């Protein structure tokens with residue numbers, strides 16, 4: 089299911105932090121959002137999973153304005169891994185993942201066999217089957233994250249919206265998660281800080297800077313040394329990954345790009 093974001097602006101208490109953003113997440117593709125801290129990635133994603141209402145513009149799901157759908161209907165289409173990953177929930181892991189099934193259940197109906205199967209499958213996919221009866225609040229940050237990803241999978245959505253899904257994960261779990269997303273073949277909108285991960289997993293990237301989309305395209309076309317200097321303020325060379333052939337960004341970790349105008 090394709091997602092179109094058209095002229096989207098979002099404000100917090102009157103301060104606009106996303107301004108007139110346009111982007112498309114094509115059916116079945118992994119679309120990445122990258123950008124410096126505070127550039128508006130989470131804010132933009134929050135409008136797609138209806139946590140925030142835009143001040144202008146709209147989000148279209150397969151051509152239909154998201155706001156024209158009931159919350160339950162849109163929750164059957166869009167599932168999210170939000171950045172807020174509350175550890176204060178007094179539920180077991182299985183119960184947390186079961187929350188993903190609510191949009192598919194009739195009011196006051198009990199969980200059915202299909203729901204239980206979906207929860208079991210989703211927990212297995214993220215490698216958390218053995219933790220089903222543990223308290224969610226007692227898990228590590230990375231484990232909680234995998235459980236919340238399982239909740240999104242259990243929701244069986246057409247569109248996955250994932251806000252920094254690899255945060256907190258060790259490198260093996262990062263690789264496994266990204267491979268899992270590729271294997272799903274779902275329309276996926278994902279924000280990532282790791283530009284090398286974004287370069288290898290995303291079909292297209294959109295770069296946010298100061299609340300605006302400043303570049304869009306395939307990773308190799310977008311992640312140039314010039315853009316990395318201008319938007320992220322870092323020096324980097326972009327080479328071919330020796331194992332995969334993907335673009336590999338070799339950062340200069342010793343020195344950032346001096347601010348415009350020099351240092352005094």
Ligand SMILES: Nc1ncnc2c1ncn2[C@@H]1O[C@H](COP(=O)(O)OP(=O)(O)OP(=O)(O)O)[C@@H](O)[C@H]1O
Pocket residue numbers: 100105123124125126127128129130131132
């Ligand atoms: N709940 C909020 N209330 C007020 N301002 C907010 C809120 N959430 C974010 N902001 C502000 O909106 C701007 C964009 O923040 P946002 O979290 O969307 O950026 P981001 O690109 O996801 O950043 P990061 O990479 O640091 O996660 C920032 O200036 C931030 O301070």
